[in-house]
Amino acid sequence: MPSRLLSFIPVFVLLIIASSCDDKGAETSSLKNVDQVSYNFHIRPILSDKCFACHGPDANKREADLRLDTEEGAFAALKESPGKFALVSGDPEKSEVVHRIYTEDLGELMPPPESNLVLTDEEKELITKWVKQGGKYEPHWAFVKPQKSSPPESNGWGTNEIDQFTWAKMKEQGLKPNPQAKPHELIKRASLDLTGLPPSPEILDRFGDFSGELSYEDLIDGLLADPAFGEKLGILWMDISRYSDSYGYQDDNIRTQWPYRDWVIHALNANMPYDQFITWQLAGDLLPNPTKEQILATAFNRNHKYTEEGGVIDEEYRIEYVLDKTNTVSKGLLGITMECAQCHDHKYDPLSQKEYYQFFAFFNNSPEKGYEGDVSQSKPAKTPILWVDQEDLSGILNFINHKDTTDLSISVMDELEGDEKRTTFILDRGVYDAPTVPVEPSTPSSILGFDDGLEKNRLGLAKWITNENNPLTARVFVNLIWQEIFGAGIVKSAGDFGMQGDLPTHPELLDWLAVDFMENGWDIKRLLKQILTSATYKQSAIIESDHLSKDPENIYLARAPRLRLPAENIQDLVWASSGLLVREIGGPSVKPYQPEGIWESATSGRGVLATYVQDTGKSLYKRGLYNFIKLTVPPPKAIIFDSSNRDRCELSRGRTNTPLQALVMMNDPMVLEASRVLASKLNETTKDPEAAISEAFKRIVCRDIASKELDILENYYEDQVERFGENPDQIKSALSVGEYPLDDSAITKETAALMQVIVSIYNLEETITKS
Structure with missing residues (x-):
């Protein structure tokens, strides 16, 4: 074990000021005392989990020709038992479903024992009570157009409509909201949420307790106007759009899609309305007289993996690419697991295989x-390509950060027309060479019928997706923004709003926000400001015993969440607080510090990415968003902190807690370099260890240090000064980590000791936690 780690452990233990309270499994409230049983919120989840696999939408797997997913099927006479009915409204005793879930005859019991599915007593009681109350079916909540209901009355707590909805849920659960967080907590929280960067000591001092000229609202407005805003929210969109810097598969060679990433940042900073943001990405090339910017946006569709392997079947992989586009749009924009219908009718949602290939048809004419080409020449299927020249970079595409004089090529979309246009077929079992029935482009009728007046291409699809009557689009995006802020969406399964997905915890609030979002021009920054100025957001993160016992997962938001930062923003915090961060927006992706051998162990040995070549200079200190993403070897540090590996569309990330994360924070060159550079800078400005430690703490943790904390760190500093004094040969080696130049005058035992103190501050839980 390295000596620096051994010397660090004691102070690290001492500095666990506040232990984390990890969310455990959800404790769902009992449903036995539900007065009015709801099909959507009580019965459908049970049937979807336990019954729909055999009695649902998939005709190929349906048993006894019985459908329980539709009212017509459930109340029809049973074909195998004439005179009997699965359900009889108001009469559980005559309902075969009720009989079958209670019977002790294993030959009749449902679900059958061999399925390994069991209904709980509570679930049986709910089904019986629902049948007794009439067995009323309802359309799936997510497929019904959202309505903007009046916010419930509150007790005066709160600042906007969001609080009225959350207060009502708290009241139902016997909870009371937390008091407002301290000003420095709000400043740090808002800064991390909107820019992904920690507030500087100057910002903390300037806003203070908000009693001066600058208010909390001024803070929010300033953060929304900061160019770092687009970089922060851009991380989410890179996960959705499966952005990477290589093609994937065996050779996994380099590709240049980063101008698309620059466009996303530009569009978000310009607050492009979300409906336009989607339309340009889906079909910018099909707009009237499209500009190069609109065409560039369509790179969204082309971010999937491409093979460069020799001997592959061209059509097989072309179909794979179209499937990826289809699944990305259905999951990322509509929150539906449409890919389940590639081989057969969806087992749970009302989506047929025919409807899947009708949706697929929108993307089948690129x-x-x-x-294309042989593997030795590395010519992947790039076409169609958008060429960007110097004139473009000085004009309409001036947001692209390209200092080179060479032209850029980006894979974008185009559309076949006339005789070249392909016919789309339903593929038997989803196999590329098994076409069956031809289909025209269309959309699932259960979501929203496709208007005959719309173009039967991606532009028509974009208009359908952004139609105010589409029940999913606004809900899904509002939910994603909620997830970004609170750690979990109002619908926890952000990529699955279907019948197998989680139910919304605050359905009326979700609908209110979705409608309000559309009514106000799909304005992303307005939505974020709405959330961040709510009293719900501004609560303290202190966990009271009452909260923990009644709501361990903080579903009802009676406190602010305590969340570890996303992987990219941990890097951002370290570089920013040390003063090393390069605030240059966009440009080619960069290769940061990385352990030797990892890259080479997962490569074919061919192409320009066969060997890892670390970047140098200021490129090393750019934000985590710009780290080079090789699909077969994603950045290991980011993966350790749960980033997406980008090989497919992802809407949510996990938040694990592993020893590897602690080892990264204690030993990674990034943290060690940042610590020694900050130590050197502080020692240049002050010879007072107390002042230097206090300044470092404020820069990193974003608050003033408490006297007890200062005492601990000062004692540790003195221990380290003594250690390095006794071992002067260790000073230079400790201070030589990283590429940033080291001044000879900084090679002192005091700088080395202060570096160790700063490493310990970076390793505080509070440092990388938003609370």
Whole structure:
């Protein structure tokens, strides 16, 4: 074990000021005392989990020709038992479903024992009570157009409508909201949420307790106007759009899609309305007289993996690419697991295989190929390509950060027309070479019928997706923004709003926000300001015993969440607080510090990415968003902190807690370099260890240090001064980590000791936690 780690452990233990309270499994409230049983919120989840696999939408797997997912099927006479009915409204005794879930005859019991599915007593009681109350079916809540209901009355707590909805849920659960967080907590929280960067000591001092000229609202407005805003929210969109810097598969060679990433940052900073943001990405090339910017946005569709392997079947991989586009749009924009219908009718949602390939047809007329060229020449299926020259970079595409004089090529979308246009077929079992029935482009009728007046191409699809009557689009995006802020969406399964997905915890609030979002021009920054100025957001994160016992997962938001930062923002915090961060927006992706051998162990040995070549200079200190993403070897540090590996569309990240994360924070060159550079800078400005430690603490933790904390760190500093004094040969080696130049005058035992103190501050839980 390295000596620096051994010397660090004692102070690290001492500095666990506040232990984390990890959320455990959800404790769902009992449903036995529900007065009015709801099909959507009580019965459908049970049937979807336990019954729909055999009695649902998939005709190929349906048993006894019985459908329980539709009212017509459930109340029809049973074909195998004439005179009997699965359900009889108001009469559980005559309902075969009720009989079958209670019977002790294993030959009749449902679900059958061999399915390994069991209904709880509570679930049986709910089904019986529902049948007794009439067995009323309802359309799936997510497929019904959201309505903007009046916010419930509150006791005067709160600042806007969001609080009225959350207060009502708290009241139902016997909870009371937390008091407002301290000003420095709000400043740090808002800064991390909107820019992904910690507030500087100057910002903390300037806003203070908000009693001066600058208010909390001024803070929010300033953060929303900061160019770092687009970089922070851009991380979410890179996960959705499966952005990477390589093609994936065996050779996994380099590709240049980063101008698309620059466009996303630009569009978000310009507060492009979300409906336009989607439309340009889906079909910018099909707009009237499209500009190069609109065409560039369509790179969204082309971010999937491409094979460069020799001997592949062109059509097989072309179909794979179209499937990826289809699944990305259905999951990322509509929150539906449509891919489940590639091989057969969806088992749980009302989506047929025919409807899947009708949706697939919108993407089936791009002129791209499955494979092009031989592997030794590394010519992937790039076409169609957008060429960007110097004139573009000085004009309409001036947001692209390209200092090189060479032209850029980006894989974008185009559309086959006339005789070249492909016919789309339903593929038997989803196999590329098993076409059956031809289909025209269309959309699932259960969501929203496709208007005959719309173009039967991606532009028509974009108009359908952004139609105010589409029940999913606004809900899904509002939920994603909620997830970004609170750690979990109002619908926890952000990528699945279907019948197998989680029910919304605050359905009326979700609908109110979705409608309000559309009514106000799909304004992303307005939505974020609405959330961040709510009393719900501004609560303290202190966990009271009452909260913990009644709501361990903080579902009802009677406190602010305590969340570890996303992987990219941990890097951002370290570089920013040390003064090393390079605030340059966009540009080619960079290769940061990385352990030797990892890259080479997962490569074919061919192409320009066969060997890892670390970047140097200021590129090393750019934000985590710009780290080079090789699909077969994603950045290991980011993966350790639960980033997406980007090989497919992802709407949510996990938040694990592993020893590897602690080892990264204690030993990674990034943290060690930042610590020694900050130590050197502080020692240049002051010779007072107390002042230097206090300044470092404020820069990193974003608050003034408490006297007890200062005492601990000062004692540790003195211990380290003594250690390095006794071992002067260790000073230079401790201070030589990283590429940033080291001044000879900084090679002192005091700088080395202060560096160790700063490392310990970076390793505080509070440092990388938003609370």
